[in-house]
Amino acid sequence: MTNDTRDALEPEVATPATGFVSRVQRSDAWRSMFRHPQLDTPRGRALQSFSNFFLHLYPVKVPARVLRMRYSFRLGFIAAVLFAILTLTGVYLMFVYTPSPSAAYGDMQHLKTSVGFGQLIRNVHRWSAHLMVLTVALHMVRVFYAGAYKKPREFNWVIGVVLLLITLGFSFTGYLLPWDQLSYWAVTVGTNLVHYVPVVGGELQNLLIGGDQIGPSTLLRFYALHVAVLPSALAMLIAIHIWRVRKDGFAVKRSSVGAFEEAATVAPNAPVAASALPGAPPALYGDRTRLLGVVDRESVTAEERAVDDTVFTWPHLVARHVVVLLGVAAVVLALGVAFVAPLRGLANPNVTPEPSKAPWYFSALQELLSHFDPLVAGILVPSGIVLLLLLLPYIDRNPATEARNRKVAVIVFSVLLAAAVILTVIGTLFRGPGWTFVAPWTHLYLEL
Amino acid sequence: MEQNRRQFLLSGWKVGGAVLIGAAFYTAYEALRPLVGGAGGTKLKVGPPDNFAKNTSTYYPEGRLYVVNAKGDLLALSQKCPHLGCQVPFCESSGRFECPCHGSIFDLGGEYITGPSPRGMDRYPLEVKGDTVVVDTGTLEAGPDRGAKKYFEPPQGPSCIK
DSSP states (O other), X not given: OOSTTSOTTSOSOSOOOXXXXXXXXXXXXXXXXXXXXXXXXXXXXXXXXXXXXXXXXXXXEEEGGXXXXXXXXXXXXXXHXXXXXXXXXXXXXXXXXXXXXXXXXXXXXXXXXXXXXXXXXXXXXXHHHHHHHHHHHHHHHHHHHHTTTXXXXXXXXXXXXXXXXXXXXXXXXXXXXXXXXXXXXXXXXXXXXXXXXXXXXHHHXXXXXXXXXXXXXXXXXXXXXXXXXXXXXXXXXXXXXXXXXXXXXXXXXXXXXXXXXXXXXXXXXXXXXXXXXXXXXXXXXXXXXXXXXXXXXXXXXXXXXXXXXXXXXXXXXXXXXXXXXXXXXXXXXXXXXHSOOOOOSBOOTTOOOSSOOOOHHHHHHHHHHTTSOHIIIIIIHHHHHHHHHHHHHHHOOOOOOSGGGOHHHHHHHHHHHHHHHHHHHHHHHSBOGGGOBOOTTTOOOOOO | OOXXXXXXXXXXXXXXXXXXXXXXXXXXXXXXXXXXXXTOOOEEEOOOGGGSOTTEEEEEGGGTXXXXXXXXXXXXXXXXXXXXXXXXXXXXXXXXXXXTTTOOEEOTXXXXXXXXXXXXXXXXXXXXXXXXXXXXXXXXXXXXXXXXOTTOOOOSSOOSOO
């Protein structure tokens, strides 16, 4: 048979093989690795997406609006890129780090003085971690204001909140690992908070730090959480999160209607009503589309659709994502070159440094703690906010997505957001030794 | 309640699954539970009572505690702030304990003056045995309530954190 090295579904469209590369690409070995045909036709592109593991993270086609920067500011993707960078740099750091109080601090100095690019990798790891917290938070804010958590995407919002908590857990556990004064006392304050949880607080704190003060078992526990438990949890949940973005449909708003267009790319058995997109791109393939390539052609029901506003993910969206990826990598590399990750003196359980500040994403909490009882500021307020966020899509059942039709939700969220930002700014920039008020232009007590 | 064989087996699987999950949690709890108290728990000998002059504080890093002589009373105060566990240093200029983390201030006897701390500094029992003072670091007693004013004195000088 002359056909046996090609995809049986594909007619002979591509030009015949000439030259070494083409011959390799048509060999049995190559075809066993890469099953999709190299066809630059709509069908060929679709088959490439279907049969490529990495591209299958994406749908074959996405609504054209998804390509706009303004649609999502690519925040979710940026967070995923930062997680990838953190994994790579983190694995590198694991090769030179020993999670024991007698060795950890020495390893940090070793990293600085005698490991090639060690300090740079550590800097990149640290700045990426800060940026990841920021990006994940901004992603959540963006999704809220777009109203994209509403039906049918409620549960994906819940997964997103859990992802935010895991990201903070990463920061908190990673903070201890350098075993310097900064990490030791920030984690002392953080773990003592757990003590104020009603009834089980003391026991929880013991389980977390493995004793009644921060010591070798705390470091080992935080290390295990940081490099094994949290990464696997995060990777699993990110996979579900992305998968659900596809399954729940993209939150693409139709300009004429308040509600989202539900089924632009999914659910072929639920035909979309003729959309009245003014200025939508002209139909590319006539007025019908087929479900591509997974079922027998005869059994496919043609779906009536007035306008096809979708574009192929490959190359349109993937190319944009590659650009964002390179941009993010460039930014964290530049930050890593420009700013050195701080390393204070060796952790000393008998001397608390002045001032002892939490990292910026916890400084709102620390600011609250200086005003209210720890049970209120450290336990009730944060867990209340987390609970509110988790339940948000089930409390806010209003289907509208424009701000003017959901005033209460927007106002409540904006007030909470503003409070968090103000407390963070005060705690980060305006507090000095003894948590006294210090203007940042006289002296900046900022530890990142 | 009537059950056929199929339903019985099905609930059997569920119960088995629940037991397995419970066992997993219990195993994790037992594995992570610290078995030894880290506070040492030893009796710390700190020398004859005459060593502690009136209205002074002496630091013992090996016990993570201060022995103070407040208005003639000898007290052993834990250095750990009852608020969130920072080490509370003694401020020589004001003659008070002042926590740098969140600004809690205690008088020489460890009683609460100001700040977010829920109570005064925690104490260890202390006794004079023969000619030496012995602190029992195995038992930590919760500090006095916020209202206590037994050892209160106005600050003797500028604060270290304000």
